[in-house]
Amino acid sequence: MNKKKLQSEQTKKCIAEAAMQLFAQKGYKGTSIEDIVAATGKSKGNIYYHFGNKEQLFQYLLDEWDRDWREKWKQKESQWPTFAEKLLGLAEHIVTNDVNHPLTNAMDEFLNSEWNNSEVQERVTKFYSDQIAFFQEMIQTAMDDGELQQDQAQMLAVILGAMIMGLGEISRRIQFQEALKLYHKAIDVFLHGTLTRDS
Numbered sequence: 001m002n003k004k005k006l007q008s009e010q011t012k013k014c015i016a017e018a019a020m021q022l023f024a025q026k027g028y029k030g031t032s033i034e035d036i037v038a039a040t041g042k043s044k045g046n047i048y049y050h051f052g053n054k055e056q057l058f059q060y061l062l063d064e065w066d067r068d069w070r071e072k073w074k075q076k077e078s079q080w081p082t083f084a085e086k087l088l089g090l091a092e093h094i095v096t097n098d099v100n101h102p103l104t105n106a107m108d109e110f111l112n113s114e115w116n117n118s119e120v121q122e123r124v125t126k127f128y129s130d131q132i133a134f135f136q137e138m139i140q141t142a143m144d145d146g147e148l149q150q151d152q153a154q155m156l157a158v159i160l161g162a163m164i165m166g167l168g169e170i171s172r173r174i175q176f177q178e179a180l181k182l183y184h185k186a187i188d189v190f191l192h193g194t195l196t197r198d199s
Helices: 003-030 033-040 044-051 054-077 083-099 104-114 118-144 153-171 176-192
Strands: none
Touching: 003 033, 003 044, 003 054, 003 104, 033 044, 044 054, 054 083, 054 104, 054 118, 083 118, 083 153, 083 176, 104 118, 118 153, 153 176
């Protein structure tokens, strides 16, 4: 990488890090480009050159969050050999990396304020599709390995995804250990149900 490109990447990283701190502190609406200029010492033109506008900068930060989440999960996943253990490990990964993430509250604000933007809607749709595909791959692998009975992997992935995403909303309002217990119970219900064996 040549010197000019390296400097450009460093500038982009500096802007992104400062913006994330501001969004976490002041929210999406409360953070302006002027705030980012003041925090970084970079010009508006420099910020627009790297990110286009505030909305695109925030979406970049969301993409980085997702990329980082997936990388961390790939590093951990092999620690849990069975499907049940993977789900419990996933619960801990979610509670640790999502519930208290600096952008969690700002993301809600961003989605509410920018929801009429078709590009934002497309990105949210893609995010949910990617999440379902992620769960479907886990479920299909468990079926192929004989851990789960054969069933409709895609439908089960939607159910699991909806459960996990709903728990994410609730978990933001309770303590870490309580959130973890809630996920563990939900996973137990997903795997084993609640009916008595002779029902």
